[in-house]
Amino acid sequence: MALIELKDVSKLYGFGDATTLALDEVSVTIERGEFVAVMGPSGCGKSSLMNVIGLLDRPSHGNYKLDGRKVAKLRANRAARVRRDTIGFIFQSYNLLPRLSILENVALPLAYKGVSVKKRIRQASTMLERVGIQNREYFMPSQLSGGQLQCAAIARALVNNPKLIIADEPTGNLDSESSRLVMELLSEIHKTGNTVLFVTHNPELTRYATRVLYMHDGNIIHDEQTAIGQVAATARKVLYTLPTTNEEDDLAGVSALMRARPDVPSVGRKVTRPKSRSTKKAASKRKTSVRRKKADV
Amino acid sequence: MKPARGQLKTGFDSVRGAKWRNFWTMLGIIIGVSSVITVVGIGQGIKNQISGQINYLGKDLITIRPSSLRTGGDQSLDTYNVLSGLSITGSLQDKDVQAVSKAPGVRASAPLSAISTTVKSEKGQYKKGLVIGTSASLPNLLNQPLEFGTFLDPDDPGARAAVLGKAAAEAMFESDVPLGFTFSINGQDFIVRGIFDQFKNTPLSDEANFNTAIFIPYDVSQELTKNSGAIYEILAKPATSSPVDTTIASIKTQLNQTHGNQDNFTVLRQDENIAARSEVLDLLTRLITGVAAISLLVGGIGIMNVMLVSVTERMHEIGIRKAIGATNRQILSQFVIESALLSFVGGIIGVALAFIVNGLLRFFTNLRPDISWQIVLIASGVSLAVGIIFGSVPALKAARKDPIEALRTII
Numbered sequence: 001m002a003l004i005e006l007k008d009v010s011k012l013y014g015f016g017d018a019t020t021l022a023l024d025e026v027s028v029t030i031e032r033g034e035f036v037a038v039m040g041p042s043g044c045g046k047s048s049l050m051n052v053i054g055l056l057d058r059p060s061h062g063n064y065k066l067d068g069r070k071v072a073k074l075r076a077n078r079a080a081r082v083r084r085d086t087i088g089f090i091f092q093s094y095n096l097l098p099r100l101s102i103l104e105n106v107a108l109p110l111a112y113k114g115v116s117v118k119k120r121i122r123q124a125s126t127m128l129e130r131v132g133i134q135n136r137e138y139f140m141p142s143q144l145s146g147g148q149l150q151c152a153a154i155a156r157a158l159v160n161n162p163k164l165i166i167a168d169e170p171t172g173n174l175d176s177e178s179s180r181l182v183m184e185l186l187s188e189i190h191k192t193g194n195t196v197l198f199v200t201h202n203p204e205l206t207r208y209a210t211r212v213l214y215m216h217d218g219n220i221i222h223d224e225q226t227a228i229g230q231v232a233a234t235a236r237k238v239l240y241t242l243p244t245t246n247e248e249d250d251l252a253g254v255s256a257l258m259r260a261r262p263d264v265p266s267v268g269r270k271v272t273r274p275k276s277r278s279t280k281k282a283a284s285k286r287k288t289s290v291r292r293k294k295a296d297v
Numbered sequence: 298m299k300p301a302r303g304q305l306k307t308g309f310d311s312v313r314g315a316k317w318r319n320f321w322t323m324l325g326i327i328i329g330v331s332s333v334i335t336v337v338g339i340g341q342g343i344k345n346q347i348s349g350q351i352n353y354l355g356k357d358l359i360t361i362r363p364s365s366l367r368t369g370g371d372q373s374l375d376t377y378n379v380l381s382g383l384s385i386t387g388s389l390q391d392k393d394v395q396a397v398s399k400a401p402g403v404r405a406s407a408p409l410s411a412i413s414t415t416v417k418s419e420k421g422q423y424k425k426g427l428v429i430g431t432s433a434s435l436p437n438l439l440n441q442p443l444e445f446g447t448f449l450d451p452d453d454p455g456a457r458a459a460v461l462g463k464a465a466a467e468a469m470f471e472s473d474v475p476l477g478f479t480f481s482i483n484g485q486d487f488i489v490r491g492i493f494d495q496f497k498n499t500p501l502s503d504e505a506n507f508n509t510a511i512f513i514p515y516d517v518s519q520e521l522t523k524n525s526g527a528i529y530e531i532l533a534k535p536a537t538s539s540p541v542d543t544t545i546a547s548i549k550t551q552l553n554q555t556h557g558n559q560d561n562f563t564v565l566r567q568d569e570n571i572a573a574r575s576e577v578l579d580l581l582t583r584l585i586t587g588v589a590a591i592s593l594l595v596g597g598i599g600i601m602n603v604m605l606v607s608v609t610e611r612m613h614e615i616g617i618r619k620a621i622g623a624t625n626r627q628i629l630s631q632f633v634i635e636s637a638l639l640s641f642v643g644g645i646i647g648v649a650l651a652f653i654v655n656g657l658l659r660f661f662t663n664l665r666p667d668i669s670w671q672i673v674l675i676a677s678g679v680s681l682a683v684g685i686i687f688g689s690v691p692a693l694k695a696a697r698k699d700p701i702e703a704l705r706t707i708i
């Protein structure tokens with residue numbers, strides 16, 4: 001039994017003339033243990049798909065089975081319980097609660113599950129250790145870097161030991177170094193048997209995936225199995241041939257460049273293809289200060 | 298319950314955040330609770346003082362007043378002329394005074410007749426106090442000692458002599474002990490024979506007026522007003538051998554004869570007298586408490602407003618909480634607990650404020666407010682309830698929000 005089964009799922013926004021078809025009868029099946037990258041131009045419906053799969057949103061039409069259970073029309077409270085117990089979310093903008101400490105943030109899903117205070121502090125602490133920021137436990141979110149925040153967010157997503165991790169552009173706000181850290185973490189989660197779904201604009205990151213879905217205008221136009229460690233074939237094509245069509249791709253290219261040539265300033269340089277993996281090590285030694293920011297709605 | 302504890306902590310965390318805004322939110326509740334407690338406390342305090350009076354005046358003091366005084370359920374305020382006492386147009390006459398004094402079992406009696414006159418002393422006109430015509434038995438009836446001199450002479454009812462209340466003496470004369478000094482009432486000279494000790498006055502009681510009053514012989518007061526002075530009260534005490542009730546009965550019989558069985562007078566025991574006063578007081582207390590309670594309601598609306606704003610401001614936070622698995626009920630209880638906490642803390646501050654006000658009143662006035670633990674409990678309970686009731690509207694708004702919509706909300 002597949003973990004996720006979408007059948008003719010559509011998502012419409014708005015009414016009348018202002019209707020947007022964000023998902024157009026999407027059908028896809030995702031098995032347990034897959035590490036799926038979702039790619040596609042801005043506005044093609046990636047986030048909409050993630051929200052539907054993550055039970056944050058309901059599909060307008062179609063069927064959705066999660067873990068063998070029909071969930072397309074689940075009532076609010078039940079959906080909340082499924083989210084709590086089976087799904088872990090990672091957002092582009094971290095979405096930690098600003099008035100809670102890192103530890104409290106990570107422990108929050110456990111609180112909603114009814115775990116005792118002592119136990120949840122212990123579990124949250126263990127989880128923070130696992131993502132490598134245990135020394136930041138008692139910091140407030142405003143005192144952490146973007147990469148550290150995303151690590152905390154991952155810890156929070158993992159703390160309930162969910163079957164499915166959904167990450168909508170988890171590296172969208174991060175530099176290449178932090179991106180790599182985050183992807184390594186997701187990779188580890190995947191290795192322990194979890195199913196991971198992530199959205200990215202960076203073809204480089206398909207290296208971590210076992211499968212890549214390409215979307216366009218609310219449809220999945222290409223579905224590709226890929227080997228871990230290699231940039232997916234289609235993504236590579238995008239990387240090599242496509243001119244930088246939009247800001248997103250542009251930014252992705254710049255980050256690839258920085259990784260390739262750490263010794264030269266990146267500003268103003270043209271996009272070139274990234275080199276092999278070994279150059280990444282060089283990049284990791286160097287403290288990158290360039291940050292990319294992308295407005296996300 | 299474990300989850301509830303988590304919710305409580307969440308509530309605490311949020312309240313901990315914006316201290317000043319929370320204070321303004323609570324202000325309505327603070328004022329409401331403290332005024333309810335203060336008003337009820339003052340009422341209870343006065344009641345205590347009045348019942349303290351029973352012991353001091355003696356349980357056997359009998360009061361005769363004109364008109365009948367109902368103590369049933371359908372009273373209206375105007376029945377209770379006891380408050381002013383003096384505004385009653387007297388249906389008690391000279392002959393009634395005689396009748397009471399001659400009633401079997403009566404040991405001593407004294408009329409109280411307030412007359413309107415012009416009083417002039419060495420310090421000029423004295424307007425602050427009453428001139429009361431009474432008889433020599435008054436100090437004995439009221440258990441009221443004199444500080445200086447002697448009271449009116451029973452053997453000389455026509456003497457132009459006066460006894461002053463302590464405050465009156467201070468206001469009329471430079472001298473500390475103006476015994477033997479003269480002043481004039483309606484142009485006639487009077488000699489000061491004595492000065493009362495401070496009357497142990499209680500608020501709202503007739504004795505409150507006695508410190509500023511001038512006491513002259515009853516016969517003289519009648520003379521001055523050409524027999525038009527109204528008797529507002531006759532006081533009497535039974536002989537030791539005669540029980541109070543028997544004496545009251547005999548007084549009634551006597552008076553019925555003089556009044557032609559019209560029953561337009563009232564004979565009260567001291568405790569009845571006080572019960573009547575307490576009823577007025579209860580009514581007033583209830584009235585003011587009602588008004589104060591409205592401010593609790595207003596406080597509740599204030600909390601609702603702030604919580605509505607808070608929910609709107611924190612929509613994104615609500616979205617995050619829902620995304621990581623908070624159910625609608627958990628969000629609901631978070632916000633209800635938050636507003637309940639706000640108003641409860643407001644209630645506690647209100648109680649504290651009431652105690653401060655109580656202290657100030659005791660220091661600066663002769664009120665002795667009595668704050669009972671019951672009213673403290675009720676007031677803080679009501680404030681908690683107000684928080685829960687008014688907090689549930691914004692909390693419902695938060696709980697029902699669609700998770701993805703909430704998440705997309707940017708403040």
Ligand SMILES: Nc1ncnc2c1ncn2[C@@H]1O[C@H](COP(=O)(O)OP(=O)(O)OP(=O)(O)O)[C@@H](O)[C@H]1O
Pocket residue numbers: 013014020021022040041042043044045046047048049
């Ligand atoms: N709440 C909404 N109301 C109306 N239209 C919406 C709403 N959310 C998304 N859309 C529309 O649905 C389409 C798909 O949006 P979605 O956010 O899924 O795109 P995306 O692939 O995640 O884009 P990006 O890469 O920029 O994040 C877009 O055309 C968008 O304008």
Ligand SMILES: [Mg+2]
Pocket residue numbers: 046047048168
């Ligand atoms: Mg998106």
